[in-house]
Amino acid sequence: MQVSVENSGPLERRMKVEVPAERLDQEIESRLKSLARTARISGFRPGKVPFKVVRQRYGRQVQMEVASELMNSSYQEALNQEGLRPAGGPRIEPGEIEPGRNLEFTAVFEVYPEVELASLEGVxxxxxxxxxxxADVDAMLDKLRRQRATWEPVERAAGQGDQVVIDFRGTLDGEPFEGGEGSDMTIEIGSGRMIAGFEDGLVGLKPGEEKQLDLTFPEDYHSEALAGKAVSFDVKVKQVSAQKLPEIDEDFAATLGVTExxxxxxxxxxxxxxxxxxxxxxxxxxxxxxxxxxxxxxxxxxxxxxxxxxxxxxxxxxxxxxxxxxxxxxxxxxxxxxxxxxxxxxxxxxxxxxxxxxxxxxxxxxxxxxxxxxxxxxxxxxxxxxxxxxxxxxxxxxxxxxxxxxxxxxxxxxxxxxxxxxxxxxxxxxxxxxx
Incomplete structure (x- = not known):
């Protein structure tokens, strides 16, 4: 088996492999003889099909199967022979496959880089x-309080930190768009869940009031159809709720599993x-x-x-x-x-x-x-x-x-x-x- 390797990039290699025709032909011959013992062809008894007929019927198919298997096995042999470590699978470029002719193919693949570790002295x-x-403990307790906060409906206008329940309908160039409509949606103003300007646009609205928000989706929005597009949202506020934080006392401690x-x-x-x-x-x-x-x-x-x-x-x-x-x-x-x-x-x-x-x-x-x-x-x-x-x-x-x-x-x-x-x-x- 002849092997030559060409560097086609910093890590890419083109490895040309040539397998002797005798190896290919012998394997095809062996495979066809084995097949002749079991082949069923109309007009012949099982196992009695003339070898010439078996070759005519299955020769090309067996030739392609054997060639494919030989390319896979000889690819591995060639890697070992050349001492190459492929990173990922190869792209195989086969040559002409004909009886009596050497099996030639090119495998294109990347190899692992050779690494010589640099000194870290002085880094x-x-x-x-x-x-x-x-103060850190106080801040954490405040965070825990907020995680266990309850919400009480109020009749005043919504402000930062409030929770609102809204219906909304969005349009792009005057037409509704997918995912742009919702009802009874709960939003905490200042949470940053919605696109820029949406939550701020709800500040000052009381239950029952409506407003049109003219906004623009961010350029990197996950939906290409909406990324960077100007849209309008018709919003109706149905409820405004204020946050009520629990007191830090023994009952609060007990809710966190501290009973002593x-x-x-x-x-x-x-x-x-x-x-x-x-x-x-x-x-x-x-x-x-x-x-x-x-x-x-x-x-x-x-x-x-x-x-x-x-x-x-x-x-x-x-x-x-x-x-x-x-x-x-x-x-x-x-x-x-x-x-x-x-x-x-x-x-x-x-x-x-x-x-x-x-x-x-x-x-x-x-x-x-x-x-x-x-x-x-x-x-x-x-x-x-x-x-x-x-x-x-x-x-x-x-x-x-x-x-x-x-x-x-x-x-x-x-x-x-x-x-x-x-x-x-x-x-x-x-x-x-x-x-």
């Missing part, structure tokens, strides 16, 4: 330094939960910054095939989430490509760090991670046993532990400096890192 990584104070210690017990429990959230956020932000430093120091080429696969995966995951929320519109794949590229790039670099430094999964960390996850369930021991009996779950846990170990390696190489953040700032940083 500065900011480590969040945050402590929870009494009253308000002070509640504050202590809230602080403990915030400390846990703070630690998780600190780790997440630090890991994101460590990985970003790794990426910036190693700007390698990324196989397009892997980016496409990851883009599809992210789009499918988002589609599933939207479906669970009762939404069925499709988001453009382009929205996921940057994130997909970063994920693929990071995965390649993490793999190289693991290989170059012979990093093995820390089993103590594995156990600690699984126990931490299990602690949130009613029967932690049952969850731990489930993890150790589930290969997919263990694989996910191993990936998380390896990422932490790679993060530690990065931080050991770089210069780590602490920077103070408030609790709210740190939580926002974590949300940005996860987006």
């Amino acid at each position: 500065e990584i900011e480590k969040p330094a945050t402590e929870i104070n009494a 210690g009253g308000v002070e017990g509640l504050r202590e429990e809230v602080r403990k939960n915030m400390e846990r959230e703070l630690e998780n956020a600190r780790k997440a932000v630090l890991k994101d910054r460590a990985f970003e430093a790794l990426i910036e120091k190693n700007p390698i080429e990324v196989p397009a095939a892997l980016i496409e696969e990851e883009t599809d995966r992210l789009a499918q995951d988002m589609q599933m989430q939207l479906g669970q929320q009762g939404q069925n519109f499709n988001l453009p794949r382009e929205l996921f490509q940057d994130k997909a590229k970063r994920r693929v790039l990071l995965g390649l670099l993490i793999g190289e760090v693991v290989k170059a430094n012979n990093i093995q999964v820390d089993q103590d960390r594995m156990r600690s991670l699984i126990e931490t996850i299990a602690a949130g369930y009613e029967d932690p021991q049952e969850v731990i046993q489930w993890y150790y009996g589930n290969q997919e779950a263990m694989s996910s846990a191993q990936t998380l532990v390896l990422e932490e170990q790679v993060m530690d390696w990065i931080l050991e190489q770089a210069k780590v400096v602490e920077k103070p953040y408030s609790f709210e700032e740190l939580i926002e940083l974590r949300q940005a890192a996860n987006s």
Whole structure:
């Protein structure tokens, strides 16, 4: 078998393979002889069909089947012979397939990039330094109050923070558009659920009053038919309700599961939960910054095939989430490509760090991670046993532990400096890192 490889791009390869005619012909001959023993052709008894007739009837079909199988197997042989690691499947360009002629084809594919990790010496990584104070606890209690607020109808005009029940009908160039009409819809003014200007346009309206809102959909709106378009909404306010917040007392504490210690017990429990959230956020932000430093120091080429696969995966995951929320519109794949590229790039670099430094999964960390996850369930021991009996779950846990170990390696190489953040700032940083 003859193989030649041409670089047709930074990562793209065109591999020409030529398989001797004898190999193709022998396999065709063997396949036809096997077929002759079972072939059923009118006018002949089973197993007695002349070989010449079998060849005439099935020759071309068998030839194409064998050629296809030989191209697949010889593609793998050629990869091994040339020491190539393909990233994604190949595009096969077959040549002419004729008896007595060498089987020729070209496989076009991408390979994994060769990575030589750059030094991280001198790279500065900011480590969040945050402590929870009494004001942070007060703010969290206020948030918890708002989550458990009730709404009482009022007869005054609507204002920011109020809840309104409306009927509305939207038109584009004077014609109704899909999804532009609703009745008895509840909106909290200031929540940002509606397009810009819609909620603000409801301020000052009393129950029973109507108003026309002339608005423009954002340019990046998910519906191409509405993106950037000027529309009108005829709105009628049917009810205005004001928010009523519960008092912070023993009854309020009990609704949150704190039955001892009253308000002070509640504050202590809230602080403990915030400390846990703070630690998780600190780790997440630090890991994101460590990985970003790794990426910036190693700007390698990324196989397009892997980016496409990851883009599809992210789009499918988002589609599933939207479906669970009762939404069925499709988001453009382009929205996921940057994130997909970063994920693929990071995965390649993490793999190289693991290989170059012979990093093995820390089993103590594995156990600690699984126990931490299990602690949130009613029967932690049952969850731990489930993890150790589930290969997919263990694989996910191993990936998380390896990422932490790679993060530690990065931080050991770089210069780590602490920077103070408030609790709210740190939580926002974590949300940005996860987006």
